[in-house]
Amino acid sequence: MAKAPAANLGQAAPGGVDPLLGYSALPGIADEMVDADGNIRPVWQQFVAALRGMPDGELQERFSRASRYLRDAGVFYRSYASGETAERSWPLSHIPVLIDEKEWAEVSEGLVQRADLMEAVLADIYGKNRLVTEGFVPPALIASNPEFLRPLVGVRPAGGHYLHFCAFEIGRGPDGTWWVLADRTQAPSGAGFALENRVATTRSFSDIYAEMHVHRLASFFGSFRDALQARRQSPDDRIAVLTPGPANETYFEHAYIARYLGFMLLEGEDLAVVDRQLMVRTVAGLKPLGVLWRRLDSSYADPLELDQTSHIGTPGMVEALRSGSVTLVNALGSGILETRALLAFTPAIARHLLGEKLKLPSIATWWCGQGAEREHVTRNIERMVIGPAFSTRPFFDDDSQSVLGLSLRDSARDSISTWLASDGAKLVGQEVVTLSTTPAYVDGKLVPRPMSLRVFAARTESGWQIMPGGFARIGAGDDVAAIAMQAGGTAADVWVVSQQPVATPTLLSPEGTFARAAAGSLPSRAADNLFWLGRYTERAEGALRITRAWHQRYAEAADPNQPLLADVARYLHEGVGMDPAAGIPAPLLRSIESATYAAGNIRDRFSPDGWLALNDLAKTARRFHDTVNPGDDAAHAMTVLLRKLAGFAGLVHENMYRFTGWRFLSIGRYIERALHMTRLLGHMSGREPPDGAFDMLLEIGDNVMTHRRRYNVNTTRLTVTDLLALDPMNPRSILFQLNELRTEVEQLPNAYADGQMSPLFREVMRLQSGLVVMTAEDMTPAVYLKLERDLGHLSETLARTYLA
Numbered sequence: 001m002a003k004a005p006a007a008n009l010g011q012a013a014p015g016g017v018d019p020l021l022g023y024s025a026l027p028g029i030a031d032e033m034v035d036a037d038g039n040i041r042p043v044w045q046q047f048v049a050a051l052r053g054m055p056d057g058e059l060q061e062r063f064s065r066a067s068r069y070l071r072d073a074g075v076f077y078r079s080y081a082s083g084e085t086a087e088r089s090w091p092l093s094h095i096p097v098l099i100d101e102k103e104w105a106e107v108s109e110g111l112v113q114r115a116d117l118m119e120a121v122l123a124d125i126y127g128k129n130r131l132v133t134e135g136f137v138p139p140a141l142i143a144s145n146p147e148f149l150r151p152l153v154g155v156r157p158a159g160g161h162y163l164h165f166c167a168f169e170i171g172r173g174p175d176g177t178w179w180v181l182a183d184r185t186q187a188p189s190g191a192g193f194a195l196e197n198r199v200a201t202t203r204s205f206s207d208i209y210a211e212m213h214v215h216r217l218a219s220f221f222g223s224f225r226d227a228l229q230a231r232r233q234s235p236d237d238r239i240a241v242l243t244p245g246p247a248n249e250t251y252f253e254h255a256y257i258a259r260y261l262g263f264m265l266l267e268g269e270d271l272a273v274v275d276r277q278l279m280v281r282t283v284a285g286l287k288p289l290g291v292l293w294r295r296l297d298s299s300y301a302d303p304l305e306l307d308q309t310s311h312i313g314t315p316g317m318v319e320a321l322r323s324g325s326v327t328l329v330n331a332l333g334s335g336i337l338e339t340r341a342l343l344a345f346t347p348a349i350a351r352h353l354l355g356e357k358l359k360l361p362s363i364a365t366w367w368c369g370q371g372a373e374r375e376h377v378t379r380n381i382e383r384m385v386i387g388p389a390f391s392t393r394p395f396f397d398d399d400s401q402s403v404l405g406l407s408l409r410d411s412a413r414d415s416i417s418t419w420l421a422s423d424g425a426k427l428v429g430q431e432v433v434t435l436s437t438t439p440a441y442v443d444g445k446l447v448p449r450p451m452s453l454r455v456f457a458a459r460t461e462s463g464w465q466i467m468p469g470g471f472a473r474i475g476a477g478d479d480v481a482a483i484a485m486q487a488g489g490t491a492a493d494v495w496v497v498s499q500q501p502v503a504t505p506t507l508l509s510p511e512g513t514f515a516r517a518a519a520g521s522l523p524s525r526a527a528d529n530l531f532w533l534g535r536y537t538e539r540a541e542g543a544l545r546i547t548r549a550w551h552q553r554y555a556e557a558a559d560p561n562q563p564l565l566a567d568v569a570r571y572l573h574e575g576v577g578m579d580p581a582a583g584i585p586a587p588l589l590r591s592i593e594s595a596t597y598a599a600g601n602i603r604d605r606f607s608p609d610g611w612l613a614l615n616d617l618a619k620t621a622r623r624f625h626d627t628v629n630p631g632d633d634a635a636h637a638m639t640v641l642l643r644k645l646a647g648f649a650g651l652v653h654e655n656m657y658r659f660t661g662w663r664f665l666s667i668g669r670y671i672e673r674a675l676h677m678t679r680l681l682g683h684m685s686g687r688e689p690p691d692g693a694f695d696m697l698l699e700i701g702d703n704v705m706t707h708r709r710r711y712n713v714n715t716t717r718l719t720v721t722d723l724l725a726l727d728p729m730n731p732r733s734i735l736f737q738l739n740e741l742r743t744e745v746e747q748l749p750n751a752y753a754d755g756q757m758s759p760l761f762r763e764v765m766r767l768q769s770g771l772v773v774m775t776a777e778d779m780t781p782a783v784y785l786k787l788e789r790d791l792g793h794l795s796e797t798l799a800r801t802y803l804a
Contacts, residue, residue: 020048020051020052020439020445020446021445022445023439023445023446023447023448024038024448025038025437025448026437026448028174028434029174029434029435029436029437029448030172030173030174030175030176030436030437031436031437031438031448032044032097032098032099032172032436032437032438032439032451033048033098033438033439042100043098043099043100043497044098046208046211046212047096047098047205047208047212050205050207050208059441060444062094062203062204062205063094063204063441065203065204066092066094066200066201066203066204067092067200069199069200069203070089070090070092070196070200071089072608072612073196073199073608074252074603074608074611074612074615075089075090075193075196075200075252075256076088076089076090076252077090077193077249077250077252078247078248078249078250078251090193090196090200090491091489091490091491092197092200092201092490092491092492093440093441093449093472093474093490093491093492094201094204094441094492095438095439095440095441095446095492096201096205096472096492096493096494096495097438097451097453097472097492097493097494097495098495098497099494099495099496099497100496100497101215101468101496101497101498101499104468104496106359107170107178107360107455107466108466109359110178110180110358110359110360111168111170111360111455111457111464111466112457112463112464112466113350113354113356113358113359113360114168114180114183114358114359114360115163115166115457115459115464116354116464117346117349117350117353117354117358118163118166118183118185118337119161119162119163120353120354121337121342121349121353122162122163122185122331122333122334122336122337123162124353125142125148125333125336126152126153126154126155126162126331126333127154127156129142131349131352134352136345136348136349136352137342137345137349141339141341141342142336145336145339146299147186147298147299147333147335147336147338147339148333148336149298149299149306149332149333151305151306151318152318152321152331152332152333155318155321155322156324157321157324157327157328157331158231158233158321158324158325158326158327158328159231159327161459162330162331162334163185163330163331163334163459164227164228164293164327164329164330164458164459165188165191165224165293165329165330165456165457165458165459166183166184166185166188166330166456166457167183167184167185167188167189167190167191167454167455167456167457168180168182168183168184168454168455168457169181169182169183169184169452169453169454170360170452170453170454170455171435171436171451171452171453172435172436173434173436174434174436177361178360179360179361179362179363180343180360180361180362180363181363181452182338182340182343183337183338183342184338184454185330185334185335185337185338186297186298186330186334186335186338187294187295187296187297187330187335188454188456189250189253189295190250190253190454190456190470190471191221191253191257191456191467191471192250192252192253192254192256192257192260193250193253193471193491194217194454194456194467194469194470194471194493194494195217195221195256195260196256197471197491197492197493198217198469198493200493201492201493209495212495212497213497213498213499213500213501213502214495214496214497214498214502215468215469215495215496215497215498215502216468216502216503216504216505217467217468217469218505218506219503219505220456220458220465220466220467220468221260221261221458222505222506223458223460223461223462223465224458224459224460224465225261225262226460226461227458227459227460227461228263228291228293228327228329229291230461231290231291231327232290232291232327233290233325234288234290236287236288237288237289237290237291238264238280238287238288238289238290238291238521239263239264239289239290239291239292239293240258240263240264240265240266240280240289240291240292240293241254241257241258241263241264241265241266241292241293241294241295242266242267242268242271242292242293242294242295242296243255243265243266243267243295243296244267244295244296244300244312245267245312245601246600246601246603248295248296250295251603252603254295254604255603255604256603256604258604259604259605263293264280264521264523264604265526265602265603265604265605266280266292266523266525267312267525268296268300268301268310268311268312268313268314269281269312269314269525270523270524270525270526271289271314271317272286272314272316273314273315273316273317273319273320274286276316276319276320276322276323276325277320277323277325277326278292278314278317278320278325278326280521280523281523281524281525282521282522282523282524282749283522283523283524283527283660283664283748283749283802283803284521284522284749284750285749285750287521288325289326290326290327291326291327291329292326292327292328292329293329294328294329294330296312296313297335298332298333298334298335300312300313301313301314301317301318301332302314302315302316302317302318302332303315304316304317304318304319305318305319306318306332317332318332343362343363346358346362347361347362435450435451435452435475436450436451437449437450437451438451438472438474438492440474440490440492449474449475449476450474450475451472451473451474451475451492452472452473453470453471453472453473453494454470454471454472454473455467455470455471456470456471468496469493469494469495469496470494471491471494472491472492472493472494473489473490473491473492474489474490474491474492475489476489476490521660522659522660522661522664524802524803524804525601525803526601526602526605526661527660527661527664527802527803528664528799528803529598529599529601529602530598530602530605530661530664530665530668531664531665531667531668531798531803532594532598532668533595533598533599533602533665533668534664534665534666534667534668534669534670534672535668535669535671535672535795536591536592536594536595536598536672537595537645537648537649537669538668538669538672538673538676539591539672539676540588540591540592540595540645541642541645541649542672542673542676542700543576543578543585543587543588543591544588544638544641544642544645545638545642545699545700545701545702546568546572546580546680546700547572547578547580547585547588547634547638548634548635548638548639548642549568549696549699549700550565550568550569550572550580551580551630551631551632551634551635551638552632552635553565553692553696554580554581554630554631555631555632555635558631560581563690563691564690564691564692564693564696567689567690567693568580568696569581571680571683572585575679580630581630582630583624583625583628583629583630583633583634583637584621584624584625584628584634584637586625588621589621589622589625592617592618592621592641593618593621595614595618596614596615596617596618599611599614605661607651607655607656609651609655610648610651610652610655610656613644613647613648613651614648616644617641617644617645617648620640620641620644621641624637624640624641652665660748660749663744663745663747663748664802666740666744667741667744667745667798670737670738670740670741670744671737671741671791671794671795673732673737674734674737674738674741674791675788675791675792677701677724677725677732677733677734677737678725678734678784678787678788678791679784679788680697680700680724681697681720681721681724681725681734681779681784682781682784682785682788684697684717685717685721685779685780685781685784686780686781694715694716694717694720695715697720697724698715698720698723698724701723701724701732702732703723703724703730703732706723706730707719707720707723710723710727711723717776718776718777719776721776721779722776725771725774725776725779726771726774726775726776726779728772734771734787735768735771735772738764738767738768738771738772739768741764741768741794742761742764742765742768745758745760745761745764746761748760748761748802749802750801758801759797759800759801760794760797760798760801760802763790763793763794763797764794767787767790767791767794771787
């Protein structure tokens with residue numbers, strides 16, 4: 001077969017390295033950038049000219065900016081390779097895919113038609129079921145399908161629509177025709193990643209992007225947000241995104257979309273069904289939920305009526321849907337439309353339901369029957385595939401008993417078509433898609449790689465709207481199967497390019513209009529994670545300060561049996577099972593990792609800067625854990641970690657909005673800091689401490705200079721107790737923590753109810769008022785021990801009051 005001509009690219013800039021040198025389309029395969037004659041397609045010409053005008057090294061520097069943005073923003077997907085689940089950096093293919101807006105208008109028209117068809121099919125499957133009774137769909141394809149949910153039959157969704165947000169996998173064939181490869185209606189992912197692809201790519205090509213009239217994405221999301229808000233049945237109804245949780249492969253996107261649109265991010269345990277109404281468990285009690293954009297599979301949504309093994313669903317959700325009290329995006333059971341065998345019947349269904357031909361054809365698919373019939377058809381197809389008529393073996397979809405992706409050579413197409421038809425199988429379509437290629441930057445030059453697009457459709461107040469762009473998946477090599485990111489593929493932005501200037505919409509409301517979220521909308525699970533994030537970060541700081549002081553003295557004495565060192569080591573070992581001589585003790589590392597885990601559960605409530613700072617702290621702690629030696633080396637490592645922890649705390653303190661979430665985070669910090677100081681003071685109270693213990697205690701409390709200014713005497717038990725336990729102006733003292741706790745708890749929802757204090761507020765008031773009348777002489781070991789127990793009970797009381 002003749003090699004396709006190399007691209008006619010003109011001349012590179014003087015002194016520049018031409019990244020397009022030798023680029024050519026693969027034989028017999030369409031290419032997005034160059035045509036069959038090797039000429040640059042019009043929509044690419046300005047972009048290519050800009051690339052060729054860059055001096056040596058600039059292109060790589062631009063790509064580095066995009067990659068740095070993705071790292072700083074914490075964009076990731078979860079990989080399940082080799083049985084492990086690990087966060088992987090987002091694999092951006094830096095060269096965008098460019099499509100002319102006129103061609104995109106045709107694609108959009110076909111996808112709007114398809115979205116209408118999917119809505120009609122789903123309404124029939126869970127409604128009158130005429131497609132089966134009239135012979136357009138085999139009964140077995142529905143009845144035996146695990147995505148067909150019988151409890152949803154006859155349940156008409158609130159607002160009348162089953163589908164609100166869909167995605168379609170599309171690819172371009174060798175003749176330039178766009179094909180639909182798959183329909184995504186269950187819980188389609190990728191829209192948030194499309195946004196991040198756009199932001200990252202514009203970091204690389206901001207100048208080119210501004211000049212090329214690329215359609216923006218904000219209006220698509222703004223219209224969908226407005227449509228969801230219009231679905232609420234009451235102004236008090238909440239809107240939320242339902243996620244399976246942080247272990248899901250696309251959890252980052254769930255958090256990103258929720259934050260971007262201003263919706264709550266919930267898990268199944270955040271919800272409850274009361275009197276057939278779906279409610280959110282918040283710190284202010286149960287609140288009604290009006291719209292839920294689910295990102296978990298249908299069968300997991302309700303363990304009461306669907307999959308009884310589900311631990312991520314909400315019992316009673318199906319009953320809430322029957323009552324019509326909540327709009328679900330998309331309706332439960334919509335995953336049946338993703339059954340690949342349905343592609344074999346969609347052309348006939350379209351003619352029947354819409355009275356028109358499909359504007360975008362589907363990939364050729366064969367329905368192979370059920371049971372013994374399927375085994376017979378499968379055996380014969382495999383026998384024919386092994387012969388020279390086929391370039392690959394067929395791919396069988398076990399759930400839908402269909403044959404997909406046969407790469408038929410021309411000589412075999414007619415024979416397989418005739419044979420399948422005579423054997424009772426249904427054949428639709430005479431083409432099998434060979435995906436087009438698009439430029440990818442590999443080893444300093446552009447090379448063609450196979451590509452498919454995921455395009456998104458949102459139901460708005462004016463009908464279906466197609467995202468002007470989407471999410472391109474780029475193969476890691478010539479193998480089409482390697483397009484999936486789990487198999488090594490990458491992702492690229494999609495630019496829909498106009499000849500005229502385009503609108504630049506934003507998600508901001510028109511000037512003069514706004515709405516504030518109601519107080520107390522914080523989900524109890526989010527409050528719980530914020531509370532423990534505060535406790536774990538403070539626990540880590542306390543451990544760092546003690547162990548740093550220990551290693552500084554060990555570096556001087558080189559004798560761990562020296563009385564002060566032995567005393568502190570005994571305190572750490574008996575109290576938290578920590579051996580300071582271990583360099584970076586495992587309990588300290590666990591506290592930092594626990595803080596990261598708690599923050600990871602509430603990514604929608606964290607700024608990218610805060611997350612980056614906390615993640616950097618965790619990575620540094622893990623590195624030190626493997627390399628640091630006791631003594632001066634460990635003391636220096638503790639100082640580095642303290643600075644990083646202070647950086648994170650400063651970001652949170654300066655930037656976090658003083659709302660309910662802030663209060664739970666702060667309450668966690670105040671309780672843990674009070675416990676930390678109470679235990680230390682109690683340990684050194686009741687006996688004569690070793691020499692240097694009081695000075696070490698002041699150092700741990702970061703109060704050495706303050707003590708010198710406040711007390712004109714030597715360091716004694718009474719002066720240290722007065723400063724670290726009872727001074728209301730010292731941010732390290734126990735009394736200071738209780739004063740702050742009283743202030744924050746009083747601002748929590750339902751701190752007063754019917755003229756009565758909440759149990760938590762009453763307990764904080766009792767502790768604060770009891771300590772404020774104490775003197776240094778009153779602070780005995782028994783007082784510290786009781787105070788420690790009471791502070792521990794505060795956590796339990798808070799959980800009963802707000803987190804149950």
